[in-house]
Amino acid sequence: MNLFRVTTIVFLAMLITVGCTTQQEKSPEEKLQKIKSLIQEMELEGQEMSNRLDSVAHFYQDLLAKKDSLLKNPAPNPYNFEGPFSTNLPGQDSSLSSIIILNTTPDRQKAMQEVQMTNSLDSVFRDFIQKNPIAVQIYSNSSMQVSRVYPSYDAKNIVDPNIDVKEFNFYYEADLAHNPGKGVVWIPDAYIDPAGKGWILSLVHPVYDGQNLFAVVGVDFTVSDIIQNYLESMEGEFILVNEKGDIVAGKANAIEAFSMPPLKNHVYRETVQSDNFRISDFNIFNSKSREVRKMAQSFLLDKRNHFDFIEEPNLNEAVCMRFSQIGWFLIELFPNI
Structure with a gap:
């Protein structure tokens, strides 16, 4: 083999190597x-959902503005009650919600009138769910302790009728103290849904009668659906955390790479539906890895967006960006190949 041919082969090999490297290696800016x-x-999608929930809240406000005439000339009431619970069952009538007049109501008679006055919410709720497939339920909770949830569910066997809805973040996060702007509010922390949907996130909007908070309307999304619809739709290892470092959602491989507790069936969305799940266990500041904790400090506290791993043999780097509309951070992890 002559010198020219050898030189040509070496040169072509170098081009191929450089070409592959260029395709595979991306700058932190490209990864961001x-x-x-x-x-x-x-x-x-969250903004579109917010706009639609705002429309629902305005519809509710209009009902309150017409409450005197609605109560004077009531439409037929499709609901009957056994104690606190409406008697309709899931699957019987898809036009109806599940309604609970909780035992904590200060006036059951006024609560019944409220049900009568607000029954037209059912058609608005149904339309909302049909147009927002990622939403699992839409609801209203009132200061009179009336809870209306669509689609209907087995409320009698799930909900404690002695709860006070005002003590839940899906109510008080919308009150005047927490939401002086009286608009749409994201609840950034996942919580257990009392209606049995598992770990969920909520978008809520207050409804005022004059200066008084009359009710809060809200829409729920499950953590598992966020993982399936967004994180698993794109190639890469992603973790979504809130400002405290709690993992809101994430891919199983990324969570395990961050030295978090073992996952049930190795799938995070199944883990968050299990009875023994504690969100504090899945906080990146509590990782067993010192370097992962250092990364959490860099991203969440120091507001940096790139981190190189040195000590972790299986991790190369990570990039992070904060959401603009909610206190969440999306992290993409790059393992060593």
Whole structure:
């Protein structure tokens, strides 16, 4: 083999190597652009959902403005009650919600009148769910302790009728003290849904009667659906955390790589539905890895967006970006190949 041929082969090999490296290696800026696009997709759908929930709240406000005439000339009431619970069952009539007049109501007679006055919410709720497939339920909870949830569910066997809805964040996060702007509010922390949907996130909106908070309308999304609809739709290892470092959602491989507790069936969305799940266990500041905890400090407290791993043999780097509309951070992890 002559010198020219050898030189040519070496040169071509170098071009191939450089070409492969160029395709595989992306700059931190390019990696940030990827998660920025994912965040924008999630926030766009969230904004559309917010606008539609705002419309629901305005419809509710209009009902309150006409309450005297609605109570004077009531429409037929499709609901009957056994104690606190409406008697309709899931699957019987898809036009109806499940309604609970909780035992904590200060005036059951006024609560019954409220049910009568607000029954037209059912058609609005149904339309909302049909147009927002990622939403699992829409509801209203009133200061009179009337809870209306659509679609209907087995409330009698799930909900304690002695609860006070005002003690739950899906109510008080919308009150005047927490929400002086009286608009749509995201609840950034996942919580257990008393209606049995598992770990969920909520978007809520207050409804005022004059200066008084009359009710809060809200829509729920399950953590498992966020994982399936967004994080698993894009190639890469992603974790979504709140400002405290709690993992809101994430891919199983990424969570395990961050040295978090073992997952049930190795799937995070199944783990968060289990009875023994504690969200504090899944906080990146509590990772068994010192370097992961250092990364959490860098991203959440120091507001940096790139971190290189040195000590972790299986981890190379991570990038992070904050949401603009809610106190969440999206992290993409890059393991060593």
